[in-house]
Amino acid sequence: MPELPDVEVFKRYLQSTSLHKDIEDVKICTKNLVEGLSSSELIKTLKGDRFESAARHGKYLLAKTVRGKHLVLHFGMTGFLKYFKEEADQPSHTRLLIRFSNGYHLAYDCQRKLGEIGLADSMKTLVKEKSLGPDALDQEFDQTRFNKIFAKTSAAVKSALMNRKYIAGIGNIYSDEILFQARMYPGMTSKRLDGEDLDGVYSQMHQVLYTAIEAGADPRRFPSSFIIPHRRTDMICPRCNGEIRKEKIGGRSAYYCPRCQKDRSPD
DNA sequence: ACATTGACCTGAGAGC
């Protein structure tokens, strides 16, 4: 689930539900997801404070408190947030539970425990500490900077898009969608792409991510031109009706249309 | 130095 569009949706969710409320209690249900400090330190830090704003970089979500601390949340492969009142509505793999003074709770659920909970001094610190590249939708991440990344790596274009040291926020699903929309074979060697190729991938990166955010990162609301909903269903290309192919590229399953996304690599 | 692989977790779904 959680790639850039999903985390952006979580951020907005947190902003609309959990800001400016006293944090009465904090429970860490799974200790080994907490990184860089002890559970008790984290609890002590948050208790009695309140969130005043939220920010995102790549797949990381930060919630800033009035006292100037930043709760860091990473969602791994299965994480999500839920704001609720009744006990019965608590999600089944809650790893962190925050109770507010209005009686409502914010749960961080992460079934597969591949997520992370922590604290940071600022977004800048976090980005440095995790060696993250620019957020895919950062205004200052322009075409020139984008092109430089691809010019100097011999990795497949899909792997380069997904490498968080190069660009933060793009994972397996959205890299496939971006390359489908750009009509580019995911296994193309990055440094072999010409200017026109890179223009296409760069603009589709924005197009796809913004479109997904607008749809609430819910594949059921994606435009019919998107390939994502087809990978789990009919495996039919929404553009040419040809068959979608699945192939391991850079260790991950890539779904693409061999007719619309031709491999131009020399064999 | 850089790219690729395996390991980390847990659960759903396929195949027998």
Added chain:
DNA sequence: TGCTCTCAGGTCAATG
């Protein structure tokens, strides 16, 4: 039904 196997939208340490 129940077992085993494979795979999943992420990341990092180990490996070549």
